[in-house]
Structures are given as structure tokens and as C-alpha cells.
Amino acid sequence: MKQPISITAMSSISPLGKTPEDIWNNYKNEHHFFSKNDNNWVAKIASEAKIEIENLRQSNPKYKALDDSVIFAIYTSRQAIKNANWNASDNFGINIGSSRGATKLFEDYHKHFIQNNKTEILTSPTTTLGNISSWVAHDLQTKGPEISHSITCSTALHAMLNGIAWINSGMCHKFLVGGSEAPLTAFTIAQMQALKIYCHSERSKEPHPCQALNLNKTQNTMILGEGAAMVCLESGKQNNAIAKIIGYGYATETLEHNASLSTNALCFQRSMSMALGNLNPKDVDVIITHTPGTIKGDQAEINAIHTVFEKDIPALTNNKWKIGHSLGASGILSIEMAILMLQHQELIPVPYLDTKHLKKIDNILVNAVGFGGNAVSILLSK
Template sequence: MVKPRLYITAADLISPAGWGPHVHLDGLLSDRCFLQNEGGFVQGRLPAKVREVLEQSAAEKTLKHQDPLTRLAVLLVRSLAEKSRVAPEFGVIFGSSRGPTHLLESSIIDHHQGKRLPPLTSPTSTASSLPAAVARELGLEGPSLSVSAACSTGLHAVIQAAGSVQMGLAKGMVAGGAEYSNTPYVLEMLQAAKVYADAEGCEYPCRPGAEDRSGMVLSEGAAALVIDSDPWFPPLGELVGWGAATEKSTLTGISADGAVLVKAMQNAMDVAGLKPEDVDLVVGHGAGTKKGDASELAAYRQMFSHDVPIVFHKWMFGHMLGASACASLILGMHHLIQGLVPPHPYRGFGEPERNERRLPQQRHLLVTALGFGGNAAAVIVKNPALSQV
């Protein structure tokens, strides 16, 4: 059996920075940070216009019982379907780290107060409600399933979607992640885990890779893309490599040398038939935590002997947990095509990362992600200009 080639034909994302890749690219190049202080925490909230559309969607017959997380994902894939062919024989893999948080929390409160739960509480509060709603919205008849791997969920969704197409389960897949869990309970949980940023009044509360970083910042958002084995028009990129690994580590992190990330990256390169020197840009996980970033940077030092540019995005819109890695992949494809490395404005004067840079070559993009419990994932995308479709 000849395995089909995999192309990313469309992509879209929503974050505190706004809706659409180009809004995010403009923000990255203009040094804008969209994080804010609210409820005693620095956090990333969706823009008012997006929140308004999200609230209005609750009046729709097919969405009125759904958690805001699921409604957010449905709104995103509606626009995604306008950008690319999404055929009935396609499937969907859509994930989240926390799941339908608002519905779960409110249902538990109602239960403890002795209130009678609505009949649809069970099907709308399960993890599978997310991809099921996406499949119904797009009329998809292929596989429909959820994936959750903490903060690397978005990349795992892409990897599992790629495998589904190559195994012949579907002609194409919609893959992505969403997160809408900025509740007091979740925020306090992350603070208790000692991974949350302590940066009140700071212009850039989340500072991945910087010496003075203090932690992550929770954010809301969604990101998704279409993987097609037979695209009808020029793709955004060709998916050529993927890898994932897990190590025995702490409940919240990975080992100090980042060995699990090295393994995931090497797996991706083996699948793609590439060497480290073939990678021209890395879009990293970069949560902004002290230990997590240190482990990640240690892994890059082991993997790359050349000075490969490394980009982090969470300084601008925070950590969208299950959606972040897919968002990084989407923006990374644009960086590769444009040959532009966006600046990291929180870095010190004289540091090369502080300023915008040009890519010497524009061949391959490597995107990485790390998740609680010692899991790592990596994906490699080839510049579509080098692919013969």
C-alpha cells in the first residue's frame, strides 16, 4: 500500500489576539501583548466581539445545550470550511485539555445543591461532544474522536489525523484543539501547581525563554486545520514528519535534559527522512515556566548543532492549552512561507531574539509541544513551494 502524501489546505485560529492567522501575524510583528489582569489573575480572554458571537450562538437550536468550548470550536470550523474543501468522507479529531469546563463545573454545583440535571448533561459534558459537534456542523461521515494530551493536545490531534488518512480511514481530516477554561477553579489549580506567572503590572507577563520568566498564563482559544490527501488548490504546507514520546517524570513536567522532546523530534525527522540541519525554523512550546522552558531549550541544544531560529508565541496570547500547539503550527507555516522570524519584544537589548529576522532558507518547519506528565510531540511541515502536488 502506497501511503498518500498529506497536505494542509486550510487553517484558522481564534485567540485573545483576534480571529484569523493574519491578525495574529500583525500582532506578533507589532510587539502587541493581549494578556490582561482580571479576577486577580493575569490571563488571556477572547476579544469582546468574539465573545458576543459566542454568546449569540447559544440561541441556535443545535448549540443551545452545548458548553461554550464546543460552540467556540463549531464557530471556528464554519469559517474553516469556507476556505477549503471539506468532503463528507472526511473525519475529525478535535481535542481539549480541560474539556467542557463550564458545563462540568455548573453541573457538579447543581448536583450538590440537589437540583435535577437536564437530560442532555451526559452527552454534552463528555470529551467526545467536541468532535461530534464539529462533525455534525460540517456533515462529516468519517471517524470522529477526541484526543487529550494536556498542553500538547493540538499536535497529537494533527498526528492522529495524519495516521487516520494514511491508514485509509478517511480521505482527509479536520484536526484541532480548543480551550475555554478560564474559571476561578482552573486558575487557582494552576497557581497551586506553581506554574502560573507572577507578573502583575508587567508589560509582557509571559516571557518564554527569558531569564526572568515566571510562569505560564492561561488563555482561551481554538485552532484547527484541514489535512487532505488530494488538494484542489495550492496548500499551506505538506505534512512530512511527526513524532511523539513519553517519559517517566513528574506529574507536571519533563526531565531536566528534555530527553523526551529529543526523542519526539528525532522520531519526526526519521518519518520525514530529514536531518537536524534540514530544519530552518522551530516553533517551540515556550510556556514560560522556569523548569519547563529550561528542559525544552536543553533539548534543542542536544538536537541542533547549527543556530536554528526558535520562535515562541505564548508571550502574545498566552497558553490556550489544548489549542496552543495547533495555533503554533498554523502561524509557523506562515513564518516559513514569508521567510520571517517575528521578534520577542521582552528579550534584552542586543539579544538577536528581540528583533525581527529573515530566514536564510525556507525548507522545513519543526513545531514542538510538551504536556503535563512527561509527554512530547513534534511535527515537521515542508514549504509548499517545494512540494509537487
């Protein structure tokens, strides 16, 4: 990169909570945040965040018809720009992604259609994917560019790439980027179960039902979680930066299967190498892996890491064992995890794996990939 991009603020809601203090404290323990919903493992946003989300929904008659994925995005976007001291006159850009979009609302509307052979009035405008960033822009009263997209599980990091591209082009000096996902519906879970990648309900006796990053597991253990996170990007080195983006990479590999990576995750090899640029691989202290808890997916990413870093493997960690896989929002929640580790200078370990001791943490690489091998790697520095 010719110049770094500063991250000047962040905000999130997830099973970990809604404040940096609560989120960090919850990362520090070895407990997961999974519960059973209709006998399926899920990870719901924290109860105090749920209350505030409902208060936001009731605060504006127009918001009552919106899906949780949109309300999550509005809530976290408000807090992020407040933390960054941005205002509408800055005309900052907005790029918020979601893998599934208005999942619950769409399913409710479709059920009504099947029963009545007609749809509700707001079915189309409240379920389109562009709905998310448009409503955030409306809520924040900004007049800058607003973009919504879906690139499955790497969606939020692709939003970050777009923000970086707009800033580097000089077309915009500030960008709000992130992801929002509310996928805890029976139909969405059934889709993952049909792929045979979802965690079996009988793992209730296990201390950690999701075994992300554990290469010795004998069954797939992915669990869906809900959440949203936003970060504020600004050009150059800013005095109020909480982290800097010093590298980025992206790649797409040829499809072998609709939902799989190649055995050695060629897309990750290319995205990580691109993100490293001229940086010595030895200078990467931590990699936050995408590893969703599936046998083949986890192994493929680790194979790619060993190919790129050879004998100098950084410390590896992940948050899906604790909060599940929030699909399009997962990458930005990993960015938040990285920022917290840089701030506190402490590795958040995976409890069932050996932990590499670190004296300091300077650089963290964050990975995400979606169905079809759409990989993104973001290199962060304190």
C-alpha cells in the same frame, strides 16, 4: 514520511483575532493580549470573535446548552472546511481534542448539584469529552469518523498525528484536526496556581508578564489563554496546499513527577529526532517551542534542542508570551503561527530575546508536550 500530507486550510479564534490578516498584524507588534480577571492574568479571545461566538450560540436552540469549548470548535470547523472547499459528501474524518473540555459548564453543573443534590437533565451529554467532535460532525453533517481525546497540552498535535495515521492507512483521504480550549475559570486557574506555575498578579508593571523562552527568569510566568484552531489535512501534494507536513515525531518518557519533564526532556529529544528523519538538522530554520513560561519546563525543552541540534540551533520563537497557554489548543495555534511565517517568509520574534536573522524560511518544527511527557513534534514545509 513516504509522502507529505497537505494542509489545505486553517481557521482559528484566539486573542489575536479571527482572520489571517488580523492574526498576522497582531503577531507583528510587540504587545501582549493579557488582561486581569479577578486579579489573575488571562488571555481572552478577541472581542469581535466573542460576538460571533455568541451569535452562533443563539442561532440554534440546541447550542445554547453547549460549553464554549464546543462552540469554539463548531465556529472554527465551519470556517476551515469552507476555506478548503470541503462538503459533507466528502465524509472527511474529524479529530478535535481538548485538555479540559467543558470546563465552565461542568463547574456550573457541579455547583447546581452541590446546592440541590441533583443534576440538570443535560449534564452528562454536554460535558463528556467526546461531545466536541460529535457536535462538530452534527453541525457539518458529515458521516466520516469522529474522534475526541485529551492528552493534556499536546492534545491538538496528537489529533494531527491521528489524522495523518488515518490518511496514510488509506481509511480516509481527508481529516479535520485541531483543538479547542475555554479554560478561563477560577477553578482551572487555581489548579495551575496550586502547581506554583502561574504568573503572579503583581507582574502588572512588567511589559511582558509571561516570559516564555526567557531562561533568565526567576519565577514561573505561565498564563492561561482561550482559543481554538482547525486545519484541513489531505493526502499527498495538493495544488491548494498552504503548507506541507514532511515529518512527525512522538514520544512519552517515564514519569518523574505528575507535571514535570526530565531535566533534558528526553521525550522532546526523541520526538524531534523522529520528526527530522533523514533531514539534516541544519535545514530546520525555525523551532516554535512549547515553552509555557515555567522555569523548569522552558529550560528542559531548550536542553533537548541543544542535544538534538548541537551547534546548529535554529531560530527559536513562541507565541505564549503574547496569547498565553491554551492547553490542548496550544499546539495547533503554533501550527497556525508556523504556516503564517512560511507564507510571509518572516520570523515572528520574541521581543525580549535576541532575534536570529533569516534570509528565507523553508522548514519549521513545532513542539508540544503535556503533563507526563507526552511530546509531539511536527515538521512543516512551505
